[in-house]
Amino acid sequence: MFRFKIKPQIKENVFREKLKFLSLGGIRDVTKNMYVYEYGSDILVVDCGIGFPDSDLLGVDVVIPDISYLEKNYQRVRAILVTHGHEDHFGALPYILPRLPVPVYATPLVAGFIKAKLEDYQLAGKFTVNTIDPEKGSFQIGGFKITPFRINHSVPDSIGYCLETPAGKAFHVPDFKFDWTPVDGRQFDITKVVSLAQENALLLCSDCLGANSEGYTKSEKDIEHVFEDIIEKAPGQVVVTTISSNISRIQQAINASLKFDRKIVVVGRSILNNVLVAKNLNYLKVANRDLIKAEKARDFPQNKLTYIVAGAYGQQGSALFRLASGTHKFVELKPGATVIFSADPNPPGVSEAVDTLVDKLTELGAEVHNYEIQNDLHVSGHGSQGDMLLLAALVKPKYFVPIGGTARHLRAYHKLISQTGVETGRVFELSSGQVLELSQAKAGLGEKIELTDVYVGEGGSADISDTVIQDKRRIADDGIVVVSVPLKRGQAKLSGRPEIASRAFSASHIPVEVLKIIDSQIEGTLAQMKEGALDRKQFRVQIERVISRAIFKKMNKRPLVLPIVVEV
Numbered sequence: 001m002f003r004f005k006i007k008p009q010i011k012e013n014v015f016r017e018k019l020k021f022l023s024l025g026g027i028r029d030v031t032k033n034m035y036v037y038e039y040g041s042d043i044l045v046v047d048c049g050i051g052f053p054d055s056d057l058l059g060v061d062v063v064i065p066d067i068s069y070l071e072k073n074y075q076r077v078r079a080i081l082v083t084h085g086h087e088d089h090f091g092a093l094p095y096i097l098p099r100l101p102v103p104v105y106a107t108p109l110v111a112g113f114i115k116a117k118l119e120d121y122q123l124a125g126k127f128t129v130n131t132i133d134p135e136k137g138s139f140q141i142g143g144f145k146i147t148p149f150r151i152n153h154s155v156p157d158s159i160g161y162c163l164e165t166p167a168g169k170a171f172h173v174p175d176f177k178f179d180w181t182p183v184d185g186r187q188f189d190i191t192k193v194v195s196l197a198q199e200n201a202l203l204l205c206s207d208c209l210g211a212n213s214e215g216y217t218k219s220e221k222d223i224e225h226v227f228e229d230i231i232e233k234a235p236g237q238v239v240v241t242t243i244s245s246n247i248s249r250i251q252q253a254i255n256a257s258l259k260f261d262r263k264i265v266v267v268g269r270s271i272l273n274n275v276l277v278a279k280n281l282n283y284l285k286v287a288n289r290d291l292i293k294a295e296k297a298r299d300f301p302q303n304k305l306t307y308i309v310a311g312a313y314g315q316q317g318s319a320l321f322r323l324a325s326g327t328h329k330f331v332e333l334k335p336g337a338t339v340i341f342s343a344d345p346n347p348p349g350v351s352e353a354v355d356t357l358v359d360k361l362t363e364l365g366a367e368v369h370n371y372e373i374q375n376d377l378h379v380s381g382h383g384s385q386g387d388m389l390l391l392a393a394l395v396k397p398k399y400f401v402p403i404g405g406t407a408r409h410l411r412a413y414h415k416l417i418s419q420t421g422v423e424t425g426r427v428f429e430l431s432s433g434q435v436l437e438l439s440q441a442k443a444g445l446g447e448k449i450e451l452t453d454v455y456v457g458e459g460g461s462a463d464i465s466d467t468v469i470q471d472k473r474r475i476a477d478d479g480i481v482v483v484s485v486p487l488k489r490g491q492a493k494l495s496g497r498p499e500i501a502s503r504a505f506s507a508s509h510i511p512v513e514v515l516k517i518i519d520s521q522i523e524g525t526l527a528q529m530k531e532g533a534l535d536r537k538q539f540r541v542q543i544e545r546v547i548s549r550a551i552f553k554k555m556n557k558r559p560l561v562l563p564i565v566v567e568v
Contacts, residue, residue: 018437019167019202024451025051025065026174027403027432028410031088033174034065035205035403039165042142043073045080045102046161046172050091051453052313052350064092066451070100078142082106083174084158085113085245085274094121095456103128107148109157112277113245120273134159134189147196150189152179154220154381155245156283160193167439168202171395174404175207177217177383178390183248184283193394201397203438206388208402211412213384220248223342223379227256230369234338237302238262239366241312241320242342244271247278249342250308254286257306264290265297267331268310268319275308294330302334312343314353324360335365342377385416392417399443400427401436480560483547485522489567498522514554521546540565 017040026033032051037044051063070077079102082090090110094117097104104127106114111131118124132139134148145164152158153175160173171193178188210217231238240253250271254264264286266272278284297305311318322328333339339361341354354370361368369377382404383391392400400422402413410429418424428436428443435446486496498519525542540563548561 017165017167018439019165019170020435020437020446021170021203021205021401022435022449023403023430023432024067024069025049025432026088027430028406029432030209030404030406032063032065032092033089033404034067034092035172036070037144037163037170037172038076039143039167041076042078042144043070043076044078044141044144044146044163045070047083047089047174048080048092048096049086049088050456051088062091062456064095064454064456066454067096067100068451069449074100077102078144079103079105081146081161082110082114083160083172084153085110085155085247086153086175086243087245089174090114091117094118094123097123097127101127103130105130105132105146107132107134107157107159108281109155109247109278109283112281113274116273116277120269132159138164147192149192149196150186151176152182152186152188153177154248154379155243156182156184156186156248162193162196164200168200168398169196170203170205171197171201171397173204173206173391175209175381176391177210177381177387179217179219179221181219181221183220183251190394193391197395197397200440201395202440203399203401204392204395204397205401205403206391207382208388208405208409208413209382210380210384211388211402211405211409211416213380214386215384216386217382217384218379220252220379220381223249223377224252224256226377227253227340227342228259230338230340231256231260231262231306235303235336237334237337238306239309239320239323239333239337239339240306240342241309241340243312244268244274244310246343247274247284250275250278251284251286253306253308253340253342254284254290258286258290262304262306263292263300265292265294265305265307265331267294267307267323267328271308271310271319297331302337307331311357312341312354313350314355314357316353321357324357324364326364333361333364333366337364337366339366339368340377341368341370388413388416389420392420392422398426398440399438401430402427480562481547481551482562482564483518483522483543484564484566485543486566487526493526494523514550517550518547521550539563 020038022036024034024036026035029051031049033047033049035046037046077100082104090113093104093114104114106129108131111129114129115124118127132148134150138145138147143165147162148159149162151160151173160171160176163170163172180187238257242249257264266275275284279286292300292305309320309323311320315321319328323331323333358368358370400417402410414427414429417427430436433449433451435449437444437446482501484499486494488495522543525539543563544561551557551559
């Protein structure tokens with residue numbers, strides 16, 4: 001165990017302002033990372049990611065952070081700093097920037113991903129995306145002096161930030177590990193971190209997802225020989241699926257495939273966009289002659305091709321999902337294909353979708369390699385206990401905040417740091433929305449900001465209400481019944497028999513007595529209303545209630561009932 005002492009700090013009376021920190025996502029829910037630092041009249045946001053919806057959130061594509069607090073304080077928000085190229089750290093920008101149009105800062109590769117993402121949403125050129133070089137010096141935004149430094153993760157060009165204010169320095173180190181043989185050859189810049197931490201290291205906010213894993217996390221380089229072993233033995237097509245931004249993993253799959261004389265076919269818009277961005281910026285090395293367009297793949301021997309395919313988390317509509325469903329326009333999965341899942345299985349809400357996809361691929365005759373049967377297909381990008389202790393010893397901050405994990409990871413990190421001699425009151429297990437106020441003399445909890453998940457549905461519409469989601473669940477479980485009620489124009493009298501239509505619920509199976517109840521309840525409700533004074537809204541609410549009650553009582557089902565009033 002590392003043991004270290006807190007360095008002497010400058011006295012409190014030097015500072016007029018406290019540094020404030022809060023999370024709008026990423027603490028206790030792992031994904032949709034967004035963190036807020038405040039000093040004086042300035043606010044900096046670090047990361048802007050999406051979350052993955054649970055399987056019962058019907059009609060929801062992604063979940064994004066609630067930025068109501070930032071919108072309320074828009075005049076003080078100076079910038080969004082992005083740490084790395086995973087969707088749960090930058091993927092919400094197309095939804096957030098139109099509401100919070102502030103400058104974005106990122107390394108070259110990540111800036112390329114962001115620009116490509118904005119272009120997909122017809123937002124190209126509408127917002128400022130600045131490229132920063134962690135090899136160079138610091139830059140100033142408002143009251144913050146910002147110094148980026150290289151870290152290691154499962155994607156290249158990842159960085160942490162030192163945010164310096166008169167109150168002290170905050171080190172923000174999200175998803176990280178210490179990788180001494182990274183695929184891109186760029187190691188964690190330990191020298192820079194130690195130099196920055198020499199004075200006024202106030203706060204360390206760092207990744208805690210691996211806090212229950214002993215030792216150190218393996219290098220990304222360890223994956224390549226696994227790819228080689230599988231690809232060498234593959235008799236036909238090889239399909240590798242990973243996160244679309246995981247350029248290091250894609251590079252290793254390419255290297256292993258070229259070793260066995262295979263050409264590369266990139267399938268899926270998101271992964272193709274990222275490959276082109278990384279190749280153009282020289283972060284991905286592959287010759288044009290070794291790349292085959294998906295629409296030309298049928299012209300080549302399938303045992304000489306490796307397909308790198310988007311959809312590692314089982315997303316409906318993804319390229320891999322379409323391959324498994326036999327609906328892809330250009331690529332057909334052949335019996336005997338080898339499919340390799342090489343993506344982190346951790347994100348909440350995806351396990352069920354991945355399991356379903358694996359079953360579909362297996363039924364098609366593919367040999368599927370995934371983390372459930374082979375644990376060396378993925379090397380985590382998240383540090384283990386040894387990585388966390390090493391970072392803590394390098395920075396030696398006064399206060400610690402674990403981020404990027406669930407409650408159990410936060411607690412494990414707290415215990416781990418406490419074992420080094422740090423008093424338990426200097427480690428804060430926060431919830432999203434909880435403000436932490438810090439100075440050299442003390443740190444404590446401030447206000448709690450109420451947050452709600454913002455759901456993004458099909459077509460990019462945001463803020464789907466819980467009522468809509470509940471209705472979708474009801475339709476999926478019990479169907480929908482539409483009752484059309486014809487009325488005489490301007491009167492509370494029927495002009496004909498009510499008609500019933502349904503979807504995912506057989507109206508022909510409704511017992512006769514229920515149909516009679518529906519008729520009588522409609523007539524009874526009309527009788528209670530005065531002629532010429534029909535309250536349409538009240539009428540619909542009433543008949544919806546009585547019809548739902550009748551169907552449940554006789555059939556034990558709760559379909560969504562939609563009454564439609566038609567005047568003729």
